Amino acid sequence: MTKPVVLLDPHPRQRERIFNAAQWERLTAMAEVVQSEHAPMDDGLIEAMLPEAVAIIGQTPLPAARVERAAKLRAVLNVEGNFYQNIDYHACLTRGIAVLSIAPAFAVPVAEMVLALALDLARGITAADGAVRAGTERYGLAGNQDAVLLSEARVGLIGYGNIGRALRRMLAGFAADIQVYDPWLPGGALRAEQVRPADLDTVLSTSRFIFILAGVTSDNQGFLGRAALERIAPGSIVVLGSRAGVVDFDAFTDLANAGHFRAATDVFPDEPIAAGDPVRQSRLLLSPHRAGGTPAAMEAIGEMVLDDLDLILRGLPPQRLQPARWETVLKMRSPPAQGGKLP
Template sequence: MTHILAAGDHFVAASLFIDAIRARAPREDLTFSSITLPWPHTPFGPIGSVHEASGSVPELIDALAGARIAVTQMAPFTAEVFAHAPDLRLISVCRGGPVNVDLEAATQAGVVVSFAPARNAVAAAEFAVGLMLSAMRRIVTTDSELKAGNWRGDYYAFENTGLELDGATVGLIGYGAIGRIVARILLAFGTTVLAYDPYANPAALAADGVEVVDLEDLLRRSSVVSLHARLTAETHHLLNAENLALLPHGAVLVNSARGGLLDYAPLPDLLRSGRLGALALDVYDVEPPPPEWPLFSAPNVVMTPHLAGATQQTAHRAASIVSADIARYLTGEKPLHVANPLVLDTLAETARP
C-alpha cells in the first residue's frame, strides 16, 4: 500500500488533491489522509528555513506518519520535517515554485520535489490587465468617490481623463507563461507590446508580435509598465528610483508579480510629482502593508491583497498538474516538473544492476 498525505488549505482543498489523484491513478493500493492548513484565513509567512508557508511543523510531522507521498500548496517542509518523515519519497507542491520546501534538505533526504508551473498563468494575466484598466481609467478611484456620495464630473476634464490601451505602448518586464498571455490580450486591444526578458527567445517574441528591448528602452518608451518576472537575487529591486525616472511623465506602473521586484520607497513622490500617473499593486514588499504605509495616502493608487491567481480554475488546474506527476511517479516514470532532479539521477543510479 502507498499512503498519501493531502495537506490542503482553504483555496486548494485536500479533497481536490485526493479526487484528482484518484482520477489520474485509479489504483486499489492507495490510501489517503488529510489535514487543512489555515491559509488564506491566516496569512502565510516564513516557517523555519522555508518561505510562504502555512500551518506548523509539529502538525505536519504528525500527519506524515507512514506517508510515502505528500501533496500540498503551503505546508512547511523544513529540514526538521524531513528528519521525522523517513518514509517520504515524493512531495508535490501545487505552486509555480516550491518555496515552502527546503530543497537542500529534501535532496539530502532523497525526496523528489515536484511543482506546478503556470498553474495560475491565465488568472494572473487577466488580473494584470484588469489592474491596468482600473488604473488607466480611474475605475477604483471613481467607484470609491461615488459610493462616498461624490459625483466627480471633473474627471471628464481633459487633464483628469484616463488613457486607452488601444494605441498605447505597454512594456512587459518578464515574458514567461504569464507575460505571454498578457501580451496576447494586449495585442487584441491594439496595443504595441515591448518586452524585456534576458532569458526569452527573441525569435519567439517576434513571432508573437512583441518587440524585444533592453530595460532602459522599455522604460523610456512605455506609457504602461507591467512586471511579470521571477524574484531572484538578480531581479530584487529591478525597478528603483534611478530607472523609474526614465518613465514618460504620467506613466502607469503595475506590479502583480512579486513585491521584491520593485523598490516601493520612491513611489509616493513619483505619484505626487506626476511622473507616475497611476500605480496598480497586488503584491508588496511587506504583506500585508503596515497601517502607516505611505502609499495608502498617495494619489491614484489601486491596491488588491495578492489576489491575481485566485480563481476556482487555478485551484483545479493546480491539483490536476501535481496529480499527473504523482501518477507518473507511481508508474515508475519521471515526473515532468521536478525542482531537485539530482534526486532522480541518484535514484536511477542506485537502481542499476
C-alpha cells in the same frame, strides 16, 4: 494490488480548498493518501511513511537525509506556490525526483487582474466612480483628458514567465505592440512568442503601459530602484503584479504621488499593510494581494496536481505544474506565505 502511497501535507493550504469532492475522490482512487490536516505533518509520521511514499503533495521539509531515505519518491508537488528553501533540491533532482509548483494555476487570474488594473488607470474608472458619488464628475471628453487606449499601444513587460505568457495572449486582442525585458530568456525565445526582446531601459522609457511581473531572486532584489523608475516615460501606466521586493517601493509610491506616472499595485513590502501606512492614502490604485488567489485558481490547482500525479504514477513526465530548475530554484526569494496572505 495495493495503491501507491502519497503524503498530503498541504499546510498552510487546506485540503478542502485544493480538492473539491470530485477531485478528492479521484485522488483517493489513485493513491493511498496519508494526510495531515490543519497543521504541518508530524515528523514521526513523515519519517515512518517516507520509505513508501511515491509522491508528496505539500511543503514537507526534505533535507538530504530524508531524500536519501525516500527510495520510492518520484515527485514533490508543492501547493503553496513558491519554491520553499526547506528542500534539498540538488538531492531531489539528482535522484530524478521532480519538484513541482502550482504557479501555473495563478497565471490567468493574475494576468486578468493586472490587465484590469491597467485598464482602470487608463480610463480612470475607480476615480470616476468616486467622482460621481461626490458629485464632481465630468462627462464625455471633458472627463477624458488623460484617457489612454490599450489598443495598438506599446506595452512593456518586465519578466516573462507564466503570467507574461498569459497576459500576452490577452493583449493579442488589443493589437498591442509588446516589448519584453527578461534576462533569463534569449531573444529568439521571445520572438517565437511574437514579442520583441528589449533592454530594461527601452522598456521603461518607451512603453505606454508597463507590467512588472518579475519574481524576486537573489540577483534582482530591488533592481527597479528610484533611478530606473524615473526613466519611465511621463504619463505611463505602471502595474506591479509580482513581488514588492523587485522595486524600491518608496520611490515607486513617491513617483506615483508626484504624478510622474499612474500606478497600481497588488503587492506590498509588508502584508497586511500597517494601519497607518501612508500608502493607504497614496495615489496608487491599491489591491490587497488578490491577483492570484481566486476560487478558479483553487479549482485549477486540484486539477493540475491530479493530472500530474496521474502521469507520474503511470511513469510519464508531468505536464501541468512548473518543475523546479536546479539552475534557478536556489535564487528564488519570494517568501513562503504567511498567515492570511496566501495568494
